[in-house]
């Protein structure tokens with residue numbers, strides 16, 4: 001089965017909206033399913049995801065691969081994810097350029113990597129292995145970050161570019177994450193965008209952050225900020241009108257409000273080239 | 275390997291406050307935030323994710339003990355038992371025991387009973403789908419098969435016997451039940467037997483009479499039809515028909531239990 005094409009601006013599927021979406025089948029260009037919430041085989045959650053995928057083009061987006069970790073991959077995680085993908089036929093699977101596990105513990109939070117040549121080698125080999133396990137090319141997302149390691153010798157854009165080129169994977173550019181990290185680490189977000197190879201980018205994420213005074217926090221609990229819309233416009237001009245997705249995980253609004261935010265992204269697509 | 279050491283150090287700081295300073299040595303101080311504050315942002319964020327998870331698992335307990343107590347207890351639990359599985363649905367079972375050992379709850383162990391119910395609801399919701407038996411096939415059983423006939427509750431079923439009125443307390447905290455009991459009027463000392471199970475996309479939660487409870491327990495213990503007849507005598511047809519009607523019996527087998 002060939003997955004339906006992912007075009008335009010979609011939304012992340014959240015439990016709160018599933019019944020409404022299945023009942024009303026509103027026109028939504030595509031939906032991103034958070035794979036980690038649907039990994040119990042034969043569960044009611046998977047039933048929902050399968051039904052959604054019968055009506056909408058979907059992608060799978062996860063937080064649990066722990067691509068940057070040093071301990072071996074969790075076999076069961078990959079088996080379950082592959083089985084889910086075999087049922088849903090997502091257009092692609094994405095996860096983050098980060099790590100979430102060490103010392104037998106799992107943070108369930110996206111932790112940044114040190115940007116060094118050694119880390120590049122390590123992560124490239126891990127992404128290749130993940131791609132082999134899932135039998136498809138992965139799409140890797142930049143995370144927002146609140147710290148930089150003493151040993152980091154490269155910029156984040158140098159690091160992510162090298163990883164994508166050497167692992168031959170695609171990139172999901174989270175424009176909000178770039179903005180948040182740029183503020184937190186005092187770099188120019190436009191420089192970041194301008195350094196990413198155009199042909200590597202597959203998708204954009206947009207989300208809302210919270211201003212904590214000393215730093216910006218990527219909470220996914222607010223509308224997309226004006227400054228991120230501005231950066232998004234530059235991203236569209238550089239990379240083209242790529243599929244875009246609104247992420248909203250806290251203070252989740254009504255489906256209508258969420259779709260209105262996605263509609264704003266569609267309008268940005270139109271105006272970016274006007 | 276330096277990366278392994280770095281990750282070990284950082285994740286330790288997420289779940290052990292006294293490791294923050296050590297992890298901060300690997301982190302740059304930038305702007306108005308010290309390196310320790312920067313690691314602290316991640317500690318708060320990792321704890322926040324797990325706190326949200328515990329709140330969604332134990333919403334009634336959360337209301338019963340209040341935001342502050344729940345938060346403090348949850349943060350202690352998170353540090354004592356960090357997640358070890360990439361499947362977040364596995365996290366939080368141990369919170370029930372953590373509450374049970376809390377000195378402040380020793381006179382209010384009924385709250386722990388409600389926590390047990392809430393975890394069972396989560397477990398029932400996550401139990402995998404199963405195929406119901408075709409009960410029409412019961413008619414064609416041989417005598418030997420009939421002797422070994424055993425019934426089964428849904429795989430998601432939880433039978434919970436409590437010395438407190440967990441079902442009523444739970445109901446009193448549900449917004450969507452218009453005829454919910456008033457919490458102030460509930461007799462906390464009233465023992466309740468509760469059955470929980472998932473049917474397709476619905477979770478059923480109901481109290482059971484003493485007879486129904488005993489019958490479903492016998493089913494769960496895999497008593498054969500002959501043994502059930504012995505134990506429940508002339509009550510059996512009635513108990514059986516109620517259980518079938520309510521969807522409490524989901525399948526049967528004619529092979530002896532292993």
Ligand SMILES: [Fe+2]
Nearest residue numbers: 141174205247
């Ligand atoms: Fe994102």
